[in-house]
Amino acid sequence: MEMLDVFLAVGILITVSILMTMYRVFRGPTTLDRLMATSVIGTKVVVLLVVIGYLFERPIFVDIPLTYAMLNFVGTLIVAKYIERGELWKPYT
Amino acid sequence: MEALHVVSALLMFSGVFFMIAGALGIIRFPDFYTRLHAAGKCDTLGEVLIILGFIVYEGFSFLSVKLLFLSFFILLANPVGTHALIRAAYLTGVKMWKKEESQ
Numbered sequence: 184m185e186m187l188d189v190f191l192a193v194g195i196l197i198t199v200s201i202l203m204t205m206y207r208v209f210r211g212p213t214t215l216d217r218l219m220a221t222s223v224i225g226t227k228v229v230v231l232l233v234v235i236g237y238l239f240e241r242p243i244f245v246d247i248p249l250t251y252a253m254l255n256f257v258g259t260l261i262v263a264k265y266i267e268r269g270e271l272w273k274p275y276t
Numbered sequence: 277m278e279a280l281h282v283v284s285a286l287l288m289f290s291g292v293f294f295m296i297a298g299a300l301g302i303i304r305f306p307d308f309y310t311r312l313h314a315a316g317k318c319d320t321l322g323e324v325l326i327i328l329g330f331i332v333y334e335g336f337s338f339l340s341v342k343l344l345f346l347s348f349f350i351l352l353a354n355p356v357g358t359h360a361l362i363r364a365a366y367l368t369g370v371k372m373w374k375k376e377e378s379q
Contacts, residue, residue, distance in 0.1 A: 186333070189285045193326065196292045203299035207311070215365050216308060222357055223302065223315045226350065227295065230323045233330060233343070242334075245342045252346065256353040260360050267364035 187238065194234045201227050218262060225255035284333040291325030294318050307373035308365055316358035323350050 204227070207220040229248045236244035298318025305311045327347040334340040 186281055186285070189281075189288060193288050193292055197295065200292075200295045200299040203296070204302055207302050213308060213365075213370055215361060215368075215370065216311065219308075219312055219315055219361055220302065222361070223298075223319055226319055226323060226354060229346070229350070230326050233327065233346075237330065237333075242339055245339060245346065249342070249346050249349070252349055252353065256357055259357045263357070263360040263364040267360075267367050269368070 190234055190238045194231060194238060197227055197231050197234065201231070215266065218259065218266075222255065222259040225259075226252070229255070280332060280335075284329040287329035287332060288326050291322045291329065293322075294325065295322035298322060308370050309362065309372060312358055312362050312365075316355060320351065320354040323347070323354075 201224055204220050204224050208217050208224070211217045211220060229252045232248040232251065233245060236242045236248075295318065298314050301314025301318060302311050305314055324347050327343050327350070331340045331343050331347075334343065
C-alpha cells in the first residue's frame, strides 16, 4: 500500500464526512444549526485542500488553505456577532 | 513503506476516525448545544491530527513549517468560533433539550 493510496482513502473519507454534515445544513431546525454546519464544512474543506495538494503532487498549494481558514473563521465570527446583538432579526425570542 | 510513513498513516487514519465521529454526532444529537459540543471537539482534534500526519510525512522543511502554522491557527480559531456561536445561541434564547420532551 503506497502513500498515495493512503492520501486517496483519507480524501474519500473526508468527503463522506462532509456529505454527512450536509444533512444538518439542509434540515437544521434553527438558523444557528445551519451556520454551525457550514463552519464545520469550511474547516473540513481546509484539510481536504491539503490532501488534494499532496495527492496531485503539488504540495505548494498549502497557501490556499491558510487563506481559506482565515476567511472562514472571520465569516463565522461576524455572523455570530450580528445574530447575538439582534441587529439582523430577532430569531427565537 | 518506511517507518515514518506508517506513523503518518496511523495519525491520518485516527484523525479521519475523529472527523467521522464528529459528523455522526452532528447528525444524531438532539440539541443545538450538544451538536456544537460534538462539532467543536471532534473536528478540531481530527483536523490537527491529519495535518500532524502530513508534517511527519514531509519531514523538516519550509512546507512543514507552513503546515504547522495552519494547524496552530485551526487549534486557536475553531474553539473561538464555537464559543461565539454558543454565546449567540444562549443570548437569543435557543431552547435546551430536556428528557421529558422526547417522550
